[in-house]
């Protein structure tokens with residue numbers, strides 16, 4: 001029998017090999033590349049090559065890397081195995097699989113030969129982060145180009161070795177084949193003894209998507225088995241020898257400041273350490289429960305600061321927003337056209353704060369040794385966290401290694417490094433490795449939310465049913481997706497940043513969900529006023545062929561023209577974000593006696609250019625639609641006096657099995673168009689489609705998100 | 717502190733812990749089986765699902781002393797390397813996205829199929845109440861049906 005107490009913990013086999021954690025302090029560059037990684041042939045992609053420079057600059061601030069520094073590389077080792085290094089990270093969107101497919105395709109190697117090394121600040125080149133649907137459109141094509149260049153270089157090497165023209169060498173299945181003699185050389189053999197680092201050859205020919213055999217297919221998730229066997233080690237599962245668990249004292253409300261704290265009582269046993277450093281109080285203990293018990297014994301006095309409540313949030317956001325004093329001429333013109341119209345509408349839309357609720361909360365393991373800090377943490381920005389740590393502890397970035405193992409999701413909610421900083425601070429104070437895993441409650445209270453927003457708009461149509469005026473103001477939630485995809489004679493569109501009382505940040509599709517909800521609600525109501533079919537009204541006001549394409553595809557699959565049963569309603573909505581296009585159709589049913597509204601079925605049509613992995617794309621679309629369903633129907637953060645009132649999964653409702661209606665996804669594979677990301681856009685169609693279907697079934701025109709947190713009552 | 721005898725995945729352990737400590741933490745932090753996950757700590761998400769006997773339970777709210785001498789099974793105990801029919805179905809349908817909820821989902825599904833070898837959609841909706849924030853619900857349903865067909 002195994003006898004276990006916490007004292008035995010160190011005898012258990014460890015998840016992490018201590019030798020792995022020695023941070024070498026190197027950052028990899030062209031000079032030390034092979035010294036660190038072994039021989040072979042490699043190709044390096046520079047930053048200026050991967051990203052349009054101006055765009056990169058905006059989001060990166062001071063962290064701008066040297067233009068010519070490496071952004072990713074592909075390395076064929078002497079044993080023929082292939083390593084791809086990128087600072088991108090995997091959070092369930094399956095880019096570990098899709099990027100490997102693209103490389104395998106262009107390099108002409110079997111997929112299993114490829115290992116993706118991702119999200120490790122020591123081994124991977126700088127990357128600003130995995131967000132904004134940038135991996136597929138930016139990193140994807142450049143890795144393809146790099147792989148294709150590498151393949152051409154190998155062909156040339158073989159041709160030289162065999163003293164034949166390169167046209168007589170074919171690259172296939174990881175081998176170079178002499179087409180005359182049929183002689184074959186493995187990639188590994190030709191790279192043996194070599195140390196060649198090549199630049200990307202922009203002239204290298206890419207395999208057109210029409211001829212893809214590995215990319216474009218539904219290969220299963222890389223390491224899929226580890227995720228069904230429970231073997232995959234998330235950060236929250238990791239353990240280092242001698243590690244202790246940390247808990248942090250939190251304020252009772254936002255804006256509260258610490259007046260005094262009696263920490264003595266927290267010293268519940270000899271193996272508990274209390275750490276107090278200007279405004280920060282934390283404890284460590286050999287297990288999380290003891291740490292939590294110790295923390296609870298701290299007697300702290302706080303000074304609360306007044307904070308706005310949910311009930312007044314939209315007034316607050318508008319009052320605190322940036323207004324322009326001088327009216328824009330376009331605004332005056334839009335007003336004039338609006339006043340002159342007979343068919344016109346004004347609307348106000350309110351969108352509540354919502355939470356990401358990644359199922360794995362924030363977690364980090366940190367350890368210091370010889371002035372080197374190593375941190376494992378679930379973040380979409382490992383290099384950003386490395387910078388945060390460097391600043392907080394005044395150590396050079398080269399002494400800090402941040403590593404992100406594939407993480408329990410993020411959805412835009414893990415851009416920051418809170419847990420990493422906390423674990424590193426405690427580890428430094430107690431001189432031992434420390435693990436910090438946030439509780440669900442901490443995740444709800446101290447992470448950040450998707451912004452709340454107020455939208456005010458006014459629109460008019462002329463006698464031909466075309467939009468003659470469009471005025472649109474978004475307060476606080478953001479400018480993403482704010483542009484009108486429809487044609488309009490005059491328009492004035494403006495985002496007014498405001499002061500948010502709750503911490504807000506990135507989220508799948510950002511403000512596109514709010515803005516497109518507002519746009520598509522307005523479009524439907526205008527169509528109704530004109531007594532036009534909402535689909536026809538949209539098509540008549542659209543020029544964008546791809547948006548029209550998804551609208552028609554969704555409507556076709558849905559049976560938009562079909563008769564509907566009494567008290568059932570159909571709704572449609574569309575939108576595009578960052579070069580991908582979604583249209584969503586929904587059927588709802590309203591039961592008047594029970595006052596129950598149900599979403600009966602959803603059809604979503606999506607076009608993101610050439611599809612890299614159809615199954616995984618469908619999964620991403622489905623994940624977006626279902627996450628969007630929560631924000632559409634019932635998700636909202638409740639708050640008052642600086643306190644989150646529903647910080648748990650029993651009071652903050654997310655979609656579950658029983659909430660999920662039948663969902664049909666139509667994927668338009670546009671092999672003629674470069675692939676775009678898919679983790680965001682499909683979320684934007686579901687809320688307005690449901691809202692429009694409810695209006696169709698009941699005549700009730702809802703104007704806030706979530707739509708029906710308390711169900712739908714037609715009476716009162 | 718008390719000494720508690722536990723049987724996890726057919727192996728016997730004697731654990732020296734607070735009798736009120738949730739089973740989840742004993743499984744993860746004492747025994748070191750980390751396939752069982754924490755997601756909420758209040759029996760809402762199902763990430764911590766294990767079996768006590770044949771029943772799926774949420775280990776985050778079960779005091780360890782209440783399962784003394786009972787048969788506890790975790791994701792690591794249903795097969796050596798993911799070859800349980802339910803895990804195979806999961807792999808075949810390629811269910812996981814981030815994967816964090818999937819140990820719990822699989823444990824809930826295994827228990828469901830033990831009590832109901834041919835579950836309908838309604839049965840699944842009713843008994844599978846685990847949260848998947850990545851939205852893999854439809855594939856989970858498919859995988860449960862596939863596992864049920866494969867017997």
Ligand code: FES
Pocket residue numbers: 753754755756757758759760761762763764765774775776777
């Ligand atoms: S952690 Fe036990 S149900 Fe969520």
Ligand code: FES
Pocket residue numbers: 092359408409812813814815816817818847848849850851852
């Ligand atoms: S796969 Fe990510 S939470 Fe279920």
